[in-house]
Amino acid sequence: MATINPHDFSKEIKMRNSNYIIFFLLMSQFILAQKPTIKKANELFANKAYVEAAKMYEKFKQNQDQSVLQNLGDCYYYNAQMKFAADNYGNLVFKYKDSVKPDYYFRYAHALKGIDDYEKGDKIMSDYLKYPVDTKKFKEHLNNIVPYNYKVNQMTRSNSTGDFGISFFGEKVVFASLRNAESPLYKWNEKPYLDLYEATVSTDGILENIKPFSEQINTKTHESNAVFTKDGKTMYFSRTSDEQVQVGDEKFASVKLFKAEFIENEWTNVTELPFSSNQFSTQHPALSADEKKLYFSSDRSESLGSFDLFYVDILEDGGFTEPQNLGNNINTIHREQFPFIADDGTLYFASDGLQGLGGLDIFMARSYDEVFAKPINLGETINTGMDDFAYVVKAEENLGYFASNRKGSDNLYSFIREENERRFIVEGDVRDKVTKELLPGTTVTLFDMDDKLIGQLVVGADADYVFNSEPNTKYKIVADRDFYASKEQIFETTDDGRVRFTIELEIESYDDAEEIIVTKDDGLVYIQLENIYFDLNKWDIKEEAARTLDVLVAIMNKYPRMVIELGAHTDSRASDAYNLRLSQDRAGAALEYLVSNGINRNRMRSKGYGERVPLIKCGDNCSEVEHSINRRCEFIILK
Incomplete structure (x- = not known):
């Protein structure tokens, strides 16, 4: 048997310790190196460099960190990569269900619909909206009510790199495109900046003779969504600011509206419209049929949530009135964009807040005495689970164009429509x-x-x-x-x-709806629950009391408008002042328990009654049983 040299054994231990130290130093360096990388990814995300941010976040995806999953899902969602968005949002919702903000459920549902998973998308959207959504039935319903049948064709021979925002320009059309290969890349999607192009349309609806629209209009930043007066002498269009400004926690470049005039065969007098701002975006101009109103989309402070549709009156001197929101008949807390007013006064626009098939859907709202009716979804020939938007039509000819990213990137489509036979x-x-x-x-x-x-x-x-x-x-x-x-x-x-x-x-009366809710002889409506017991001279919520209060939490969640009083009563032992204070503490403890479980404090009030309102009036001669009956919490419905 070999003899172990103590000196060699000591050397081996030292070597092992050295290896451990080196290992931990390397691990520490790896961890330290990792943090700046995530920090860099967060910086890219904050600066809306979503493609580059996604590449970095992918390296740490396996850690299932909540902020990484949120941001990675958003990077893909904002670039219409719905399969990857749905995967990351799905992991997010699965692992962090209780702490995920509602907006992520909304985007997750749209991402699922974008990949035709309507069953799961409907379930997620139902969780977000708190009422059932059934897209299959909705499609069947639309088939019965849409006013037009459509025949749709793509306007390019192959998928474009990104064309949208088409408008009529005499016998031509003008549209926005990413096709300028000489343009620097936009960090949002790592594609060229948008410019305006003009083209003719062949008899079979294909774009031909495409060329840049105007050197006076196209710049190094984005230009899109032009609209022209009928005489062709004035245009309005969107342009992104060439500088970023700090708004809240973010830096961003706002989109603004501009006006230009056609003088001596060139576009000139390019001016920013006065209701644009660095603090918010103003985009997607549309003229009314009489050219006296200019409609647009904006996320200014007067919007209901995200982008809303607004309008201004165009004054005879060329000025504008203050912007007016079209109201909640048209706008939602989500996106309403790309308005167009047909010659018959009908408003067409895109929304992801109204019920649709997924992403932005196109809607129409007829005009009656300058008031827009309820919007109608144009149905599944025009709309898909992806973004469908920027619809324009020559109503008298029943032909027009729109954009969609149903095939991955933005493409233009032409359509011919025919009116459905008259429906009642x-x-x-x-x-x-x-x-x-x-x-x-x-x-x-x-x-x-x-x-x-x-x-x-x-x-x-x-x-x-x-x-x-x-x-x-x-x-x-x-x-x-x-x-x-x-x-x-x-x-x-x-x-x-x-x-x-x-x-x-009308709201059904609570006592008709629930067996545990009763109206007593005093005319008050009570929620009858097991009594809540407290230790002598204490007011902390015990386990048995928590179970009773959990039932109350469920009732209040079921009836979100219910307002209650939590009244605490003591027995007659101890002084009046002491009992009043003790009952107030107990009622307050019950209220705080409900607040900690998600019930809005404004829906409750706590009140301590002390010994003033006993159920059994036995004074100081009460038995122990009678004392216990008088010690109680009562829950009275106030509204």
């Missing part, structure tokens, strides 16, 4: 009878007078319903929604093609 329509919306608020998620069903089902749908965010009908016929319409009393109306159609009315629902 029953339409309207559903509202709360008292507050007049819209009630999305309501199921609306149409029957004939023999109770035969004609149609059924769950209304979307605009709470709007539309059914086909027959003229001069009686129908029964029924609206059902959780926590509201069912409403039934009988009506008769006319021969003018359209019937519209609002269905108003």
Whole structure:
């Protein structure tokens, strides 16, 4: 057997220790090297260099860090790479479900629809909206109500590098494109900057004779979405600012509207419109048929959330009035962009906030006495699960163009449309009878007078319903929604093609809806729960009390408008002042428990009654059982 030399053994231990030290030093250097890389990725993301940021985030994706998954999903989403966006949002929602902000659910749902996973996309969107979404039924519904049938053709022989924002320009068209190979690359998508191009359109709808529009208009930054007066002498267009400004925590270059005039065969007098700003974007101009109004999209502070549609009046001296928001009949908390006004006054625009098929969908809203009706989705020939937008039409010829990234990059499409044969329509919306608020998620069903089902749908965010009908016929319409009393109306159609009315629902009384909610002889409405017990002279919430309060949390989540009082009562032992203070502490503890579990503090008030309102009036002669009955918490519904 070999003898171990103590000196050699000591050397081996030292060598091992040295190896460990080297290993840990290398690991420390790796970790230190990793942090700046993530920091650099975050800087790129903050500067909207999404392609480069995504490459860096991919290196740390396996760590499943929440901010990495969020930002990586956004990098792909903002560049319409929906498969990769959906993968990262899916990991995000799976691992961080309780802390993910609602906007990520919204984008995740749209990403899923962009890859035709409507079943899962509907589920995620239902979680976001808090009411059921069924795109399959919605498509069937659209097929019955869309006013036009479309024949659609791509306007280039192969997929473009990015064409959109087409407009009529005499016998030509003008559109925005990324096709300038000599342009520097835009860090958002690592593609060239947008310029305006003009072209003719062949009889089969193909772009021909394409050339840059004007050296006076195209610059080193983005130009897009031009619109022209009918005499061809004035144009309005979008241009990105060539400098970034700090707005809040971010630096960004805003988009502004410009005007130019055609004088002596060139575009000149290029001026920024006065309602543009470095602090927000103003883009996508559109002229009314009489050219007295200019419509546009903007994320200024007056918008409802993201981009909204606005308009200004064009004054005779060339000035403009203050921008006016088109209101929540058209706008949502999400994106409304790319307006176009047809010669018949109909507004066409793109939205991802109204119920659609995924991404931006194109909608139309007819004009009645200068008021726009409820928007109608143009249906699945025009719209897809990806972005469909920038629709323009010559209404008298029923031909036009739009853009879509349904094949990956932005492409232009031409269409010919024909009007569906005249339909008789029953339409309207559903509202709360008292507050007049819209009630999305309501199921609306149409029957004939023999109770035969004609149609059924769950209304979307605009709470709007539309059914086909027959003229001069009686129908029964029924609206059902959780926590509201069912409403039934009988009506008769006319021969003018359209019937519209609002269905108003009343909240079902709580004591009718829930067995544990009762109205007592004192006229107050109580939630009857197990009593909450506290240790002597204490007010901390014990495990048994928490279980009771969890039931109350569930009730208040079920009825989001419910307002309650938490009243605490003591027995008659100890002084009045002590008992009052103790009961106030106990009521306050119950309220704080509910707040910690997500109930808005404004929906509750706590009140300590001390010993003043006993259930059993036995004074100082109460038995232990009677004392325990008088010690209680009561939950009274105030609203």
